Each structure stands twice: as C-alpha cells, then as structure tokens.
Amino acid sequence: MKIRDILAQGRPTLSFEVFPPKTEDAYDTVERAAAKIATLKPDFMSVTYGAGGGTSDYTVGIASDIQKSGVTPLAHLTCVSSTRDKVHSVLEELKNHGIENVLALRGDIPADGRTPREYHYASELIHEIKQSGDFCIGAACYPEGHVESANKSVDMDYLKEKVEAGCDFVTTQMFFDNSILYSYLYRIREKGITVPVIAGIMPVTSAKQIKRITQMSGTYLPSRFLAIVDKFGDNPAAMKQAGIAYATDQIIDLIANGVRGIHVYSMNKPDVAMKIRENLSEIL
Numbered sequence: 001m002k003i004r005d006i007l008a009q010g011r012p013t014l015s016f017e018v019f020p021p022k023t024e025d026a027y028d029t030v031e032r033a034a035a036k037i038a039t040l041k042p043d044f045m046s047v048t049y050g051a052g053g054g055t056s057d058y059t060v061g062i063a064s065d066i067q068k069s070g071v072t073p074l075a076h077l078t079c080v081s082s083t084r085d086k087v088h089s090v091l092e093e094l095k096n097h098g099i100e101n102v103l104a105l106r107g108d109i110p111a112d113g114r115t116p117r118e119y120h121y122a123s124e125l126i127h128e129i130k131q132s133g134d135f136c137i138g139a140a141c142y143p144e145g146h147v148e149s150a151n152k153s154v155d156m157d158y159l160k161e162k163v164e165a166g167c168d169f170v171t172t173q174m175f176f177d178n179s180i181l182y183s184y185l186y187r188i189r190e191k192g193i194t195v196p197v198i199a200g201i202m203p204v205t206s207a208k209q210i211k212r213i214t215q216m217s218g219t220y221l222p223s224r225f226l227a228i229v230d231k232f233g234d235n236p237a238a239m240k241q242a243g244i245a246y247a248t249d250q251i252i253d254l255i256a257n258g259v260r261g262i263h264v265y266s267m268n269k270p271d272v273a274m275k276i277r278e279n280l281s282e283i284l
C-alpha cells in the first residue's frame with residue numbers, strides 16, 4: 001500500500017524504523033527484530049540505507065521481509081555517494097519486490113568529501129524516482145534546520161524544492177522539544193508546503209546515544225531531558241525506562257495537539273517498540 005493513502009485516512013499513524021545489517025552474518029538477527037516489530041502491526045516500517053551502522057546492500061531484502069509479514073515497507077535510498085546506474089538498479093529491485101514507498105535522501109557527504117558527483121541534492125533523486133515508476137516518495141525535513149544550512153529559511157526553500165519535485169510526505173529529524181515541531185509546522189504551512197509531515201521520535205535508551213545525536217545533528221536537548229540523562233545515565237535499565245517514558249510523553253502531546261504521523265526511530269529494538277506501542281494502547 002502507498003503511504004500517502006495510509007496518511008490520507010485522517011487518523012493518527014504509528015510507524016517504526018529499522019536499519020539493515022552490516023554483514024550477511026547479522027542478517028537473521030535484523031530480520032528477526034524486524035519481524036517482532038512487525039507483529040505490532042504498525043502503519044508502516046522504514047528501513048534505512050547505509051545509516052545507523054547498517055549497509056545499503058540489505059535494505060531491499062529487509063523491506064521485502066517486512067512486506068511479506070503484511071506490513072507496508074518504506075525503503076530509504078540515498079544518492080550522493082551513488083551512481084545513476086546503482087540508483088536505477090535499486091529502484092528496479094524495489095519494483096520487482098512490489099515495494100511502492102521510497103524515502104529519497106541525499107545522504108551524508110563522506111568524511112573525505114569524495115563522491116561520484118552524479119547527484120548533489122535529494123531533489124535530483126526525487127525527480128528521477130518520479131520518472132522511474134509509480135512510487136510514493138517521502139523526503140527528510142529538519143525542524144531545527146539541517147546542519148549544513150546557513151539558516152532555517154534557506155533550508156525551508158530547499159524543502160519546498162523537494163516537495164515540488166514530487167514528494168508525497170516528509171519525515172522529520174528527531175527532536176526532543178515539541179514546541180520546535182509546532183513552530184516548524186506553522187512555518188511549513190505558511191511557506192505553502194501542504195504535504196503530510198510525520199514526526200520522528202527517538203526513544204533515547206542509553207546515555208551513549210545522546211553524544212552521537214548531538215554530534216550528528218546538533219539537536220537541542222531541553223533541560224527536562226538533560227535532567228533525566230544526568231540522573232539515570234549511569235544506570236542503563238533506568239535510563240531505558242526513562243527514555244521510553246520521555247518518548248511516550250512526546251508522542252501523547254503530539255497526538256493531543258493534532259499531529260497525525262508518528263515515526264519511532266526504534267533502532268532494531270523490538271522491546272522498545274513494544275513498550276511504546278503498549279503505552280499507547282488506548283490512545284492509538
């Protein structure tokens with residue numbers, strides 16, 4: 001099913017993200033984790049492409065496993081480190097597996113700055129996917145601005161370019177302060193961007209994750225969140241419980257304020273996905 005049709009149903013949706021394995025040996029472990037998350041019957045599940053410790057090689061495989069389990073998959077695809085031939089071969093593979101949803105991304109520029117220079121921005125990939133078949137296309141957006149952007153206004157101009165290139169919905173970078181999302185939604189609509197915005201929520205379950213998050217994306221960490229890390233950061237079980245509770249609070253507040261799409265960065269952790277689903281059992 002196409003995600004744009006799921007989002008058009010006018011009800012809140014809950015989806016989860018997994019990342020593919022780095023090596024073939026780890027495939028079964030990831031497949032099992034994805035299968036467990038799929039038993040929660042989320043509205044869809046996304047599979048990253050070469051991010052979060054995984055590789056691009058197994059994205060289509062894991063997405064296809066998710067499809068077989070009866071859950072709609074969303075396959076991520078990045079372009080900046082890729083060639084046109086590679087992109088088109090992945091799109092053919094997706095078609096062959098009946099996968100209809102693609103999250104079109106630029107990807108991070110490698111540390112040495114070397115890329116094949118066939119793609120520069122996600123909007124170019126979106127154009128090409130649009131011409132390559134009947135895909136439902138999503139893109140990334142950044143409530144706090146993308147780290148490379150000069151300012152939020154310029155970032156929004158480029159987001160508009162992506163939407164005009166043909167994307168059907170956008171998913172946000174993680175954020176820990178809902179008021180940042182609310183003001184972003186206001187600005188996005190003011191700019192004339194009308195596609196659904198799915199809120200990306202990261203349940204932080206270990207203190208180590210936080211350092212990575214702030215290094216990668218410069219995300220603002222509110223004092224209420226920092227107090228939790230301060231208090232429970234050295235106690236993994238307590239940190240996990242508090243991190244899940246914080247994410248649950250964020251989700252409940254978003255739904256109460258009319259946000260319909262919730263995407264949980266569940267990071268191949270079925271127990272975390274299950275707990276969040278359970279915490280929302282009467283809400284969703």
Ligand code: FAD
Nearest residue numbers: 048049051076105106107108121122140146148149158173
């Ligand atoms: P773009 O939209 O191309 O933007 C990149 C930068 O260029 C921004 O600063 C933007 O303002 C600027 N820009 C855009 N267009 C132009 C233009 N025409 N001229 C000048 N500047 C321009 N990474 C992975 O490797 N794999 C994944 O699976 C993955 N999944 C993600 C999922 C989500 C929901 C999010 C939010 C991010 C994900 N990422 C993933 C990370 C993403 O690849 C990086 O954030 C990357 O640096 C930017 O990708 P983008 O598609 O947003 O790029």
